[in-house]
Amino acid sequence: MDTFLDFEDCIRDSPAFRQSLDKCESDMSELESRVEKVMKLCGQMVDAGQNYTSCNQLFLCALSEFTAYHKSDGVILNCLRQFNQGLQEMIQFQTMLFDQTQRAISQQLTNLLSQFVPQIRETRREFVRIGDDLDSAVVKNAQVSRHKPVDAERATHLLLATRKCYQHFALDYCLQLNNFKVQQKLDILNSVFSYFHAQYTFFHQGFDLLRDLEPTMKTMASQLSQLSTDCSAKRKDLENTHLLVQQRDASGEAVIVCNPSDGGTIQGYLFKRSRKKNKTWKRCWFSTENNQLIYLKSHKEQPVVLFDDLRLCAVKSLDVIDRRFCFELLSVQKCCVLQADSEELKSAWMNAVQGCIDMAYRDQVTDQNTQVKVSSAPVSIPDPPSHPPALGVALSGRGNQHCCDCGEAEPRWASVNLGITMCIECSGIHRSLGVHLSKVRSLTLDSWEPEQLKLLCVLGNEVINGIYEREAADVLQKPSAGSPRQDKEQWIRSKYVEKRFVARHPDGPDADALKLRARQRLYSASVSGDLVAMAEALAEGAEINWNNNEQEGRTALIGSAIGGSLLACEFLLQNGANVNHRDQRGQGALHAAATYGHTGQVCLLLKRGANQYAADEKGNDPLSIAIETAHADIVTLLRMARMNEEMRDSEGFFGSVGDDETFQDIFRDFSNMASHDPEKLTRRPFIRSSEEEQQDEEEKN
Structure with a gap:
């Protein structure tokens, strides 16, 4: 049990009081040095944590860019996007933890030292000064001769006045030291408790976040398992295909792609003679597609239609020029000389082009017959109904396009029991309130039942703000999207926990x-x-x-x-x-x-x-x-x-x-x-x- 300075011993100014006073002053000095050490290390910890949060935010930005790189892969894109959103919310929780740590440790302990220590030091200086004056007055009173009654009376009055002043300062000094000893226990315990509560809230928020993400993680785990199986199967298939192609086609011969079942469509490289300069030849990629002959000069250029209707063309071999393996395509408007790499490729190209011409004529007859039959009995097939996603339905409610508490555009989170939408930062604050006040769910990550989405549409931000912010203008200013997090947290707690802005009748007998x-x-x-x-x-x-x-x-x-x-x-x-x-x-x-x-x-x-x-x-x-x-x-x-x-x-x-x-x-x-x-x-x-x-x-x- 702590011992305090006794005020009666203070009046007597006994050696025991002086010993207790020295011990109390040394304890205060030691406590002050330790508090300053704690505050210094707390500041270093908060600075390190803020640096970590900044680096983590940069990492998430890079992860977001990495997510955009896989925009063509739906599975990877969805997984990375959902994890990115969860990590963004966790960073918000960490930022809030460091802010609360700064307030719990540094601010409260600083208030303790600034409230008591300067005043105690000032009082101690006066106490020491008056003590020295008292010692001088005692010595003078003792040295006055008994034969000098006037000097003796003056010395006695001076001694009484000085001792009285000393006793007042001594009592004030003792009172301040005792008050400091009482208050420091409360402030230190309160500071540590506030820091522990901040840690508790942080881990509780993380638990709630991971619990909400658990169904998503299970889905991702099954997708990952399936993707791993598909990846192994695909790699094995690619190795087999590679080996097959290597054994079958890697012979140095020119390769063309010909599909006889599709009307003889063919693709491959050919040399094309310039129509203006007969001695100029250019190697291009040719293909037959939709009854047309198309060629591509380079992969960086757009394809060019050489003949837009092969039904008007004729193909024949060309043996009157010096170059080998040449054939010619003729139409009413123009002709074109092409050269293959071998006699086999030349024959394949000529047969494929002739097959495309024959197929085009057969398709024309079939289309005409089908057109006649269909026109006699037209049938209309209705389009299947499309159901909007949860996000689109939620944002269709009144005022739901902006966060209910800070006004940020395009919110992605909602409170099921309140019937409102909110941004990611406000959703983290809502989670800290507890599920008995606000049940936060993601509009993009979680599944929603129809009646829950209807609550967001029927109630919505406009209706709920009309209830919970009816008297807000007279009490507190509403934060904006760019306001500090502590302002948003104060607003949300005042709004939903304390319900300060709800229109109430004055408390009274009714x-x-x-x-x-x-x-x-x-x-x-x-x-x-x-x-x-x-x-x-x-x-x-x-x-x-x-x-x-x-x-x-x-x-x-x-x-x-x-x-x-x-x-x-x-x-x-x-x-x-x-x-x-x-x-x-x-x-x-x-x-x-x-x-x-x-x-x-x-x-x-x-x-x-x-x-x-x-x-x-x-x-x-x-x-x-x-x-x-x-x-x-x-x-x-x-x-x-x-x-x-x-x-x-x-x-x-x-x-x-x-x-x-x-x-x-x-x-x-x-x-x-x-x-x-x-x-x-x-x-x-x-x-x-x-x-x-x-x-x-x-x-x-």
């Missing part, structure tokens, strides 16, 4: 009534499916799992199941609603959805873990209610879910992993239908067979 009104508003909005009113009620402090005693203890989730709004149900589940809460009659959200025939909500609640075996006070589970209300789709869903669960239980530890594929297909069909075509889920009567009725009677008996 505060409980206002909270009750917010809870009732959440329940009524859930029944009617008003997402905006639900978001406002949650912002005003309504509990997500509040029991409405006026409605038999139902929660907002049960109310949304009664009302039938799929989006309201998804919004409540994303914000932490208990899917298995039951009211005073023992019925939960799944009971209510089955009672009122909401197929889409039954599917959603089952996917979110609703207990399909829970029975109400009458002993009816959701399946019994669905059979009683005669809704065939819900009966099918519940029976398939029950069958799937029983199959998994029966398979045991060594069974197959995951759900039955048929079960997954049925749920996927119902989910898509509930999101895109809800009108198709009309109530269809459920007709029970005689065997099912007999089985129910046996179970009752």
Whole structure:
């Protein structure tokens, strides 16, 4: 236990007090030197970390350029791009860690030293000076002769005044030292705790990021395994092809590419005689394509059409000139002399060109006959529908084209439970808030369900900012895309954690009534499916799992199941609603959805873990209610879910992993239908067979 300077010993100025004072001053000096050492090393660590972050950022820029180099390979491009985005977010986390470390260590310890040490030193100087004056006054008082009463009285008064002043300074000095000893423990522990909390937040953010990237990494691992297999197979195939070509064609003879099955198309090198200068020959690459003869002077130039319609040409051998292996192509407009490298190549070229001419005539007749048949009965084939990606759908919402918190353009991240889009830097800050406040997902890396994307479109940045920033102009200035990260972090925490900008009534005697009104508003909005009113009620402090005693203890989730709004149900589940809460009659959200025939909500609640075996006070589970209300789709869903669960239980530890594929297909069909075509889920009567009725009677008996 620490010992403090005793104020009574200070008045007596005993040797024990002087010894304690010396020890306290030496402790303060030692603490000051150690704090300065910690601050110096902290500064060096932060500087090194910032240099590391800068180098890491340069590395990611190079990696991004490396990604662009593989733009033609979809697999590599997608993998590198996704890893680049994840590493960019990790750099943001590291930057935030160094900023928090700077504030936790340097700023807090600097405040400790600057608050106490200068004042303590100034007081100590006065204390030493007055102490010297006291010693002089004591000596003078002792030296005055008893025969000089006037001098003795003056020396006595001076001694009393000096001692009184010394005692005041000594008490002040002791008080400051004791206060410093008390405060330094608090500030040091607070500084270390803040630094540890920054480390904890950093690793927690990294854990959340890697957990979100885990499905992507599994997909990449399977792609990498497949790519490795394909690479080995391709290399083996290339080696075999290389060996085959080496044994077959690497004989020094000229090579041409001829395809008899395609009308005799041929490719290869020929010498072409200039039409203006008969003695000038140039070696070019020739090919027959689309009833044309095309040649290429160089790989850097564009191809030139020599004859645009081979049907108007004739090919013949040319033996009247000095050069060997020549043949000629003639048309009404021009002629061209070509030379091959051998007699075999000459014959191949002449036969191939003649075959192209014959094929062109046959194709013309076939096209004319087909044209007549098709014109008599035209058929139109509609284009397949195109579905926009998650990013395009999310950005179509009101205000979603810019970050909800800083306004940066083209955000690539979103909060599922808040219904907003955000940039990568703000998404890192949202992750640090915890999933109970903001569930951050990537619009390009993660998979999205239809109802989740609809939440982003129905709510969106414009609606949410109208709720959470209603009184922001009077409290704090909103940061921009170029603002420092700490300003954005302060804004986001004030906005979503403290909810400082939400329009509130002043606290008073009706505060409980206002909270009750917010809870009732959440329940009524859930029944009617008003997402905006639900978001406002949650912002005003309504509990997500509040029991409405006026409605038999139902929660907002049960109310949304009664009302039938799929989006309201998804919004409540994303914000932490208990899917298995039951009211005073023992019925939960799944009971209510089955009672009122909401197929889409039954599917959603089952996917979110609703207990399909829970029975109400009458002993009816959701399946019994669905059979009683005669809704065939819900009966099918519940029976398939029950069958799937029983199959998994029966398979045991060594069974197959995951759900039955048929079960997954049925749920996927119902989910898509509930999101895109809800009108198709009309109530269809459920007709029970005689065997099912007999089985129910046996179970009752």
